Amino acid sequence: MRRLIVLAAAVASASSLLGAADAALIERGKAEEKRCVGCHSLTIIGSQRLSKTGWERELDKMVRWGSDIKDREALMAYLVATYGDGKPMPKPTLSADASASK
Amino acid sequence: MIVHNDFPEDLESLPEYLSTWITPNDAFFVRQHLPRPRTSAETHKVEVGGLAANKLSLSIADLRKLPQVSVPAVLECAGNGRSYFRPKMPGLQWTKGAIGNAEWRGPRLADILAKARASTKAQFADFDGLDVGVGKTPDFIRSIPMRKLQHPSTILALDMNGVPLPDLHGGPVRLVVPGWDGASWVKWVSRIELADKMHTGFYMNPAYRYPKNPVAPGSAAKPEDLDVLEGMAVKSFFARPADQTKVQLGTPVTLTGPAWAGEHNVARVDVSTDGGATWKTASLSAQGREFSWRIWKSEWRPAKPGYYTLCCRATDTAGRTQPIEPAWNPSGYLWNAVDRVGVLVEG
Numbered sequence: 492m493r494r495l496i497v498l499a500a501a502v503a504s505a506s507s508l509l510g511a512a513d514a515a516l517i518e519r520g521k522a523e524e525k526r527c528v529g530c531h532s533l534t535i536i537g538s539q540r541l542s543k544t545g546w547e548r549e550l551d552k553m554v555r556w557g558s559d560i561k562d563r564e565a566l567m568a569y570l571v572a573t574y575g576d577g578k579p580m581p582k583p584t585l586s587a588d589a590s591a592s593k
Numbered sequence: 594m595i596v597h598n599d600f601p602e603d604l605e606s607l608p609e610y611l612s613t614w615i616t617p618n619d620a621f622f623v624r625q626h627l628p629r630p631r632t633s634a635e636t637h638k639v640e641v642g643g644l645a646a647n648k649l650s651l652s653i654a655d656l657r658k659l660p661q662v663s664v665p666a667v668l669e670c671a672g673n674g675r676s677y678f679r680p681k682m683p684g685l686q687w688t689k690g691a692i693g694n695a696e697w698r699g700p701r702l703a704d705i706l707a708k709a710r711a712s713t714k715a716q717f718a719d720f721d722g723l724d725v726g727v728g729k730t731p732d733f734i735r736s737i738p739m740r741k742l743q744h745p746s747t748i749l750a751l752d753m754n755g756v757p758l759p760d761l762h763g764g765p766v767r768l769v770v771p772g773w774d775g776a777s778w779v780k781w782v783s784r785i786e787l788a789d790k791m792h793t794g795f796y797m798n799p800a801y802r803y804p805k806n807p808v809a810p811g812s813a814a815k816p817e818d819l820d821v822l823e824g825m826a827v828k829s830f831f832a833r834p835a836d837q838t839k840v841q842l843g844t845p846v847t848l849t850g851p852a853w854a855g856e857h858n859v860a861r862v863d864v865s866t867d868g869g870a871t872w873k874t875a876s877l878s879a880q881g882r883e884f885s886w887r888i889w890k891s892e893w894r895p896a897k898p899g900y901y902t903l904c905c906r907a908t909d910t911a912g913r914t915q916p917i918e919p920a921w922n923p924s925g926y927l928w929n930a931v932d933r934v935g936v937l938v939e940g
Contacts, residue, residue, distance in 0.1 A: 530727040532599040538686045549683050557728025576681060583688075586594040589607060 520569025601625035612832035616693030659700035674928025771884035772856035825855030854909035898940030
């Protein structure tokens, strides 16, 4: 029984470490995303909901168009975790005049 | 406006601004592929070259000296409604409002091409604007076939709804290709190059192409199975009431919105207040000029409280009608499903 508890604790600790590593990777990806603003705002990224393959294709296109992505692994992790195809659609962003009329 | 992109500007009109024949300039959708260039009506020039005997360099004042025609016409982004396709695809996630109807005014392309003495070998004109891509982003160049350029309603617009064309909408000069997708309506036009072949740049191929035959949702299409988009689909939607509106029993409800059909004319709009089980024909505003939209209207007096699904469906003079499910396509173009809104009638 004691052995089982030790094993469970070890698994939990490994998974928490893995979670921390993922979180760090995603955080790095979020920072990398800011590099996109030379060509377009981040709003358009946040409105997409794409699969991993879909995001890979988008990044391939951006690289062809001159984007200088330094940390692609982190950017991919961030995009899939934040704007993956299973995520709910965001609420529309309204301009100030439209917001005022609501 | 719904802000899809702050830079470059991609802004969508709210349905409530789309219930009148003319869409005000301030409420008109904006779609920029590339950052907006800096230019002015005083310095801007349009160069005409390629397969033409008389090369031209026209100022805005020169263009205003040519005979001017007014063309009320719908401008719609090919990807309007893209957000409704499943599975989803990348691109601006437009809902209903990447569309508007304006009165455009300026000289006919046919007059400019005659002045340039276009060669009979010319099959296309390539239109380039002053906008340029960041990094290696391709330049936005569109080829329009001569048969469409010779149409008397194809113009270089200098005015929009009675005022000089705002630079947000391509001022001081943009191409107006009535009945065709918005990508053909090149903004800040600075060069017109006559050619015997279609331009091969990104914005002619693979962009703005549509499968010749429908493809399974989520699948790719071979490049040879795609055609250049030209005329637009038949379509109508609810400008009012908004989806998920609550109304009181006993209060009449006005159902209304625009209907249009690309290069064809709208023949009728039918509405349903029971999810499409039964339909009745809506009234239509007078037939304006071809290429502009008509406003449909129907009064509804709900008989009892409850939740209702309202539908509208346009049919055009070519016999086309809005489908329940438009053909999925890899770029998400030409969404024109029967439009639906939900209304809760409270007793």
